[in-house]
Amino acid sequence: MPVCYEPDFAPDLPDVARACGLTPEAVIASKADYILVTRQTVEVMGGIQAILDQPSLNRTPAGKAGKVLEFDALLLLGFGPRTPQAAQELASALHPELARAP
Numbered sequence: 465m466p467v468c469y470e471p472d473f474a475p476d477l478p479d480v481a482r483a484c485g486l487t488p489e490a491v492i493a494s495k496a497d498y499i500l501v502t503r504q505t506v507e508v509m510g511g512i513q514a515i516l517d518q519p520s521l522n523r524t525p526a527g528k529a530g531k532v533l534e535f536d537a538l539l540l541l542g543f544g545p546r547t548p549q550a551a552q553e554l555a556s557a558l559h560p561e562l563a564r565a566p
Contacts, residue, residue, distance in 0.1 A: 477520040488520075496526040498558065502537035533557045 481488045499521055509515050512532050521527040539550045556563040 499532045
């Protein structure tokens with residue numbers, strides 16, 4: 465299905481790209497299967513649906529399928545002693561069929 469990312473249809477694309485450290489073209493080309501956000505972002509945005517309502521995200525495969533994964537910001541981005549825990553939780557969220565029992 466063709467997707468239109470013209471400014472009238474995806475006015476938030478530059479902001480989403482900047483927040484992800486990408487160019488708008490890279491966001492479009494990514495064809496994301498999941499949208500990964502922090503819990504704090506979900507709270508600030510007003511919930512998962514508000515994130516999915518972003519025009520530049522709701523047209524991606526992830527947005528259409530409602531595949532949003534949310535994690536604590538410090539866990540996800542802290543790169544400290546909990547990094548292995550973050551990797552495990554992310555891997556489990558992406559591939560629940562491979563998750564090990566605790």
